[in-house]
Amino acid sequence: MAEEKARLVDGFTTLKAAQRAVQHDRSSGKTSAEPSVSNKKNVPSVASHIGHTVMPTKHDVVCYECTYQFQFAGRVDQIHCPKCKVELDMKDYTIDGPWCESIRTGGNIHIQPSGILKDGALNATDIILEGKVEGGTLFASRWLEIGASVSIDEEFFKGRDLRVARGGHVIFKQKACYRNVELYGNLKANLKASGLVHIQAGGLFEGSLSAEHLAVGGGWPYSNA
């Protein structure tokens, strides 16, 4: 197998093993692998958010009525889907307490650590989940981020892209299909990814992985074994 510390593997890659991204440590001179990501140190708090998917001037919007995808520049509270003409809510929502209503938005939803989803279907572009889920469902047309100390069954959430934040533990019992997957925390799964799987420094993947692109932040442990 390849001995060099390839961090980005293009092409159809299959990995059947536990893969841990080596934590980059500046103090030890052992880091022959320069970090491919800008992680400085292992911050044990809720760190990595959807910060680097900041909305560009033009961004993709998926209509939550008809699933038509279109581009849109700027920020508004409402927009009409060019296809089905439905007026779409584009607002962002923050849930910081008990919540039991459905939300459909082309914006984002952030369930903070104090937030408790009790009921309702949440449908948004990006969803950050840091709180409790006691009922209801979550669907993100782009990123779904699972935070630390979140406990949720896989049948209650779905996103096109999946991010496990630092400290997060996600286990899929069924085969999981996503586009892009980014791991700052742990994921145990039989995973098929049509896009990029990026195991960030400190992230852990366990299980069976089939990905179009694979990137491992901080080094490739097998070449040191």
Ligand SMILES: [Zn+2]
């Ligand atoms: Zn539509």
